Amino acid sequence: xxxxxxxxxxxxxxxxxxxxxxxxxxxxxxxxxxxxxxxxxxxxxxxxxxxxxxxxxxxxxxxxxxxxxxxxxxxxxxxxxxxxxxxxxxxxxxxxxxxxxxxxxxxxxxxxxxxxxxxxxxxxxxxxxxxxxxxxxxxxxxxxxxxxxxxxxxxxxxxxxxxxxxxxxxxxxxxxxxxxxxxxxxxxxxxxxxxxxxxxxxxxxxxxxxxxxxxxxxxxxxxxxxxxxxxxxxxxxxxxxxxxxxxxxxxxxxxxxxxxxxxxxxxxxxxxxxxxxxxxxxxxxxxxxxxxxxxxxxxxxxxxxxxxxxxxxxxxxxxxxxxxxxxxxxxxxxxxxxxxxxxxxxxxxxxxxxxxxxxxxxxxxxxxxxxxxxxxxxxxxxxxxxxxxxxxxxxxxx
Amino acid sequence: xxxxxxxxxxxxxxxxxxxxxxxxxxxxxxxxxxxxxxxxxxxxxxxxxxxxxxxxxxxxxxxxxxxxxxxxxxxxxxxxxxxxxxxxxxxxxxxxxxxxxxxxxxxxxxxxxxxxxxxxxxxxxxxxxxxxxxxxxxxxxxxxxxxxxxxxxxxxxxxxxxxxxxxxxxxxxxxxxxxxxxxxxxxxxxxxxxxxxxxxxxxxxxxxxxxxxxxxxxxxxxxxxxxxxxxxxxxxxxxxxxxxxxxxxxxxxxxxxxxxxxxxxxxxxxxxxxxxxxxxxxxxxxxxxxxxxxxxxxxxxxxxxxxxxxxxxxxxxxxxxxxxxxxxxxxxxxxxxxxxxxxxxxxxxxxxxxxxxxxxxxxxxxxxxxxxxxxxxxxxxxxxxxxxxxxxxxxxxx
Numbered sequence: 001x002x003x004x005x006x007x008x009x010x011x012x013x014x015x016x017x018x019x020x021x022x023x024x025x026x027x028x029x030x031x032x033x034x035x036x037x038x039x040x041x042x043x044x045x046x047x048x049x050x051x052x053x054x055x056x057x058x059x060x061x062x063x064x065x066x067x068x069x070x071x072x073x074x075x076x077x078x079x080x081x082x083x084x085x086x087x088x089x090x091x092x093x094x095x096x097x098x099x100x101x102x103x104x105x106x107x108x109x110x111x112x113x114x115x116x117x118x119x120x121x122x123x124x125x126x127x128x129x130x131x132x133x134x135x136x137x138x139x140x141x142x143x144x145x146x147x148x149x150x151x152x153x154x155x156x157x158x159x160x161x162x163x164x165x166x167x168x169x170x171x172x173x174x175x176x177x178x179x180x181x182x183x184x185x186x187x188x189x190x191x192x193x194x195x196x197x198x199x200x201x202x203x204x205x206x207x208x209x210x211x212x213x214x215x216x217x218x219x220x221x222x223x224x225x226x227x228x229x230x231x232x233x234x235x236x237x238x239x240x241x242x243x244x245x246x247x248x249x250x251x252x253x254x255x256x257x258x259x260x261x262x263x264x265x266x267x268x269x270x271x272x273x274x275x276x277x278x279x280x281x282x283x284x285x286x287x288x289x290x291x292x293x294x295x296x297x298x299x300x301x302x303x304x305x306x307x308x309x310x311x312x313x314x315x316x317x318x319x320x321x322x323x324x325x326x327x328x329x330x331x332x333x334x335x336x337x338x339x340x341x342x343x344x345x346x347x348x349x350x351x352x353x354x355x356x357x358x359x360x361x362x363x364x365x366x367x368x369x370x371x372x373x374x375x376x377x378x379x380x381x382x383x384x385x386x387x388x389x390x391x392x393x394x395x396x397x398x
Numbered sequence: 399x400x401x402x403x404x405x406x407x408x409x410x411x412x413x414x415x416x417x418x419x420x421x422x423x424x425x426x427x428x429x430x431x432x433x434x435x436x437x438x439x440x441x442x443x444x445x446x447x448x449x450x451x452x453x454x455x456x457x458x459x460x461x462x463x464x465x466x467x468x469x470x471x472x473x474x475x476x477x478x479x480x481x482x483x484x485x486x487x488x489x490x491x492x493x494x495x496x497x498x499x500x501x502x503x504x505x506x507x508x509x510x511x512x513x514x515x516x517x518x519x520x521x522x523x524x525x526x527x528x529x530x531x532x533x534x535x536x537x538x539x540x541x542x543x544x545x546x547x548x549x550x551x552x553x554x555x556x557x558x559x560x561x562x563x564x565x566x567x568x569x570x571x572x573x574x575x576x577x578x579x580x581x582x583x584x585x586x587x588x589x590x591x592x593x594x595x596x597x598x599x600x601x602x603x604x605x606x607x608x609x610x611x612x613x614x615x616x617x618x619x620x621x622x623x624x625x626x627x628x629x630x631x632x633x634x635x636x637x638x639x640x641x642x643x644x645x646x647x648x649x650x651x652x653x654x655x656x657x658x659x660x661x662x663x664x665x666x667x668x669x670x671x672x673x674x675x676x677x678x679x680x681x682x683x684x685x686x687x688x689x690x691x692x693x694x695x696x697x698x699x700x701x702x703x704x705x706x707x708x709x710x711x712x713x714x715x716x717x718x719x720x721x722x723x724x725x726x727x728x729x730x731x732x733x734x735x736x737x738x739x740x741x742x743x744x745x746x747x748x749x750x751x752x753x754x755x756x757x758x759x760x761x762x763x764x765x766x767x768x769x770x771x772x773x774x775x776x777x778x779x780x781x782x783x784x785x786x787x788x789x790x791x792x793x794x795x796x
Contacts (some may be wrong), residue, residue: 001566001596001598002514002656002657002658002663002665003515004659004666004667006514006663007658007661007663013675039468042467043465044462045461045462046463046465054459058453058683059449061443061449061643062446064441067442067443067444067639068642069440069639069642070437070641070642071642073761104502104678105632107678108676108678111677114399115401116768117399118399118400121399132675135675139513139675139676168399198399200399226518241465242460242463244466244469244681244682245681245682246680253675258399260399260400260402260405261402261405262399263405265404267400270400273407274537276411277533278505278506278508278537279505279506279509280502280505280644281644283681285456285503285683286681286683309662324571373420
């Protein structure tokens with residue numbers, strides 16, 4: 001009766017394993033101040049524009065005249081419209097309202113989108129990779145069908161388009177965990193591949209707000225042909241600190257079709273049916289907060305917080321470089337991908353940073369075999385903690 | 399590549415079909431005031447205790463010192479603890495904190511719980527039935543394996559325990575759409591069946607707050623043996639008007655085990671893994687609102703709103719009875735199950751109520767074949783609308 005694919009999952013989730021090590025360390029050394037550059041959670045409060053919008057929405061919910069019950073499963077038009085107008089139209093991407101689905105966060109959609117695909121699909125994903133892509137496919141029975149596309153020094157950290165057919169391709173840019181980005185030309189290769197092979201690209205753009213270089217695409221739909229082959233997953237978690245109030249959105253263009261049972265069906269229609277059946281919309285209060293991100297004040301407040309985090313990244317990158325470390329990412333993303341010194345393994349370096357400097361990182365190998373020999377640092381901490389972490393590394397006699 | 403089970407879904411969702419008819423009617427008769435006793439959405443605002451709790455939570459999110467990012471995927475302990483203490487302990491049901499999973503609503507969990515089961519499971523559900531049970535199983539490849547357990551005059555509206563083996567059984571009490579309840583003795587039969595057959599009961603208790611008769615169980619765990627065979631889905635939507643802010647909870651007892659690949663596994667552990675992989679918790683603001691339901695003020699405010707809706711049900715039931723209609727439910731549930739007069743079909747009666755009285759109901763047959771010849775009325779409207787609807791029916795020359 002039970003879905004036996006669950007037995008194929010690795011026993012412990014990466015972040016639980018880290019949390020346990022940190023807990024044990026703190027218990028053994030209560031006098032030391034542990035600084036976390038580990039889990040990718042934000043630390044700055046929500047933008048004031050969002051706070052004010054939520055207070056107003058809460059008041060509406062307390063009044064019979066303005067109370068709102070069930071909202072549309074796809075999200076309120078006021079938010080869908082704001083997303084299209086601010087995030088897509090200025091980049092030359094025209095979307096219809098019903099191509100935008102508001103969710104309670106990209107993690108849900110990223111897991112649930114698998115409902116649309118057969119259990120015997122082949123799946124490709126870059127390695128190292130966000131563990132949710134792997135685990136949700138294992139649960140869906142596709143664990144044995146995963147092809148890992150390595151991102152290593154051997155290919156200059158640029159994943160190569162596969163030479164064989166793969167049905168579903170996960171791409172995440174700016175990348176978690178490596179903090180690297182993809183240019184138009186490279187992304188065009190993936191779109192061309194997907195159109196040629198009738199594959200679907202699941203494009204995770206959760207970190208797009210961190211892009212600073214003008215030539216880097218913010219959405220895959222800036223690439224010609226992408227609407228015919230790509231679903232894009234977006235999130236307000238890192239853009240505006242929504243990790244605790246939960247909101248994201250998923251774009252499923254109506255031009256994206258696939259053949260099934262001799263018929264051509266639109267994935268937009270399938271995802272709509274999935275969401276209407278198994279989801280009941282995102283909190284109205286949260287959706288009003290998301291809308292407020294797009295006001296002039298909201299935009300300015302969001303920009304200030306992102307600048308703060310990217311300031312952390314800049315300071316860490318330059319200090320690490322000065323210390324002779326090989327550090328990638330952190331220029332258009334809140335993550336730094338740090339090579340472990342002296343050919344140390346990820347966990348060995350993680351353990352030394354924890355035990356000797358009371359610093360928490362994330363071992364690269366936890367994101368996949370090609371992450372071995374790296375750790376991930378996040379820039380989401382407080383400025384003084386990032387500085388203190390770098391000071392500890394400077395004074396370290398490794 | 400595409401999950402072909404989606405092609406087995408019926409084309410139009412019941413409530414969309416109704417919405418279209420109502421839209422067309424309103425366009426043709428703009429002068430008539432349409433009253434909806436149709437879709438089961440609440441109309442009263444959120445309890446004041448919840449509103450105040452949300453304002454406090456919003457303020458916390460605007461301040462670096464009190465800001466909360468990612469919460470536990472399973473929900474905050476403050477809410478899990480309140481649920482156990484108020485909804486289970488007083489009924490003699492002891493639960494551990496990690497047997498309670500907070501969700502963004504029962505509809506999500508009700509759909510997503512299917513992830514735990516094989517595509518070739520057999521499924522049983524009472525008929526008429528909440529369409530989500532059907533459609534989510536069709537998507538999961540179990541459409542052909544559904545056994546409908548009729549609830550009709552022929553069995554006195556009491557579904558019978560099947561004579562053959564079924565893996566998964568959906569029960570919803572108080573029932574949507576019929577508004578009927580189940581007593582301890584009948585529910586014990588289902589628990590005994592499930593334990594004997596090693597089946598899993600998915601018990602939807604979304605309407606338990608509407609129970610008024612003292613002898614009716616509020617949770618399946620009041621029945622001996624239920625922890626070994628049942629998952630319970632609960633919701634704050636109808637309890638406290640949370641349809642727009644999204645919160646529910648699912649109980650998966652650790653005593654509930656199933657055998658898979660020769661091993662015995664706990665469903666609690668599987669659901670925990672599913673949620674950690676494909677869900678990132680419910681909005682902190684919403685969880686604080688849910689916690690406030692359990693304060694003395696919250697309890698009193700919730701009671702007042704439920705009394706209001708049940709007052710609507712009482713008035714409608716007694717007036718309908720006086721008019722000679724056969725009306726069931728509405729005593730421990732916010733729904734009235736009304737037999738169509740003169741052997742009319744559900745849609746025929748729906749159409750006459752709409753076209754002649756400007757009243758919107760839900761055709762019983764939309765909930766399954768055994769619903770033919772009935773319409774569902776909800777008590778969630780405003781008092782004056784319920785009274786006006788009954789007045790129109792009194793003056794009607796059918």
